[in-house]
Amino acid sequence: MKKTKSIILFLTLILPVAFYLFLQGFGKNQFAIPIYFESGIVAPLDGCPPSVSKQPYQLDQETLVELMGEGAPLEDITVYELGNSTSDHFRNNLYTFLEKYKDEDDVKLVSIKELKDTVFAPSRYGAWQRFNLADSNLMRLGRCILQLDLNPQMKTDSGLVLVDKKQQIRGYYDPMILKEIDRLNTELYILLSDQN
Numbered sequence: 084m085k086k087t088k089s090i091i092l093f094l095t096l097i098l099p100v101a102f103y104l105f106l107q108g109f110g111k112n113q114f115a116i117p118i119y120f121e122s123g124i125v126a127p128l129d130g131c132p133p134s135v136s137k138q139p140y141q142l143d144q145e146t147l148v149e150l151m152g153e154g155a156p157l158e159d160i161t162v163y164e165l166g167n168s169t170s171d172h173f174r175n176n177l178y179t180f181l182e183k184y185k186d187e188d189d190v191k192l193v194s195i196k197e198l199k200d201t202v203f204a205p206s207r208y209g210a211w212q213r214f215n216l217a218d219s220n221l222m223r224l225g226r227c228i229l230q231l232d233l234n235p236q237m238k239t240d241s242g243l244v245l246v247d248k249k250q251q252i253r254g255y256y257d258p259m260i261l262k263e264i265d266r267l268n269t270e271l272y273i274l275l276s277d278q279n
């Protein structure tokens with residue numbers, strides 16, 4: 084009877100330890116974030132040219148430079164901010180994001196506004212780039228490049244777009260909801276971990 088109890092006690096103690104060591108040695112603790120439009124753009128938004136490629140969609144770098152100039156971020160992980168109503172709540176959510184990644188050299192926040200939007204306050208965050216575009220260019224960038232469903236007032240429901248270094252869209256986020264900023268931070272952390 085004592086021998087049976089000893090074996091059961093031994094197995095009860097050793098199995099969890101063995102399982103833990105097995106997972107540490109052979110398991111990977113990774114999460115995958117989606118890649119949007121892996122089969123290309125199947126249904127382009129109104130006013131955008133039809134896509135013939137069935138390859139994974141990537142932002143067209145030539146078009147980005149044409150629309151934004153030489154300052155367009157082409158080699159960084161970029162969060163595009165476009166089509167959002169400006170408010171204190173919105174700015175606070177952006178600052179929450181910027182504060183978390185202020186020391187990351189290859190992460191950029193790019194805010195794109197209309198030409199008539201002259202509200203510009205200098206920022207202490209070097210990763211925050213700002214552009215003002217003509218309405219037609221803003222609409223083209225938002226709808227045809229970033230695949231945002233901008234309305235005629237240049238507003239959208241998910242005005243933050245996460246783009247990786249390969250220029251693939253990795254996420255859409257509503258900047259007015261703090262949980263969405265948390266999700267952006269988590270997915271950006273995963274992207275940064277994958278490249279190391």
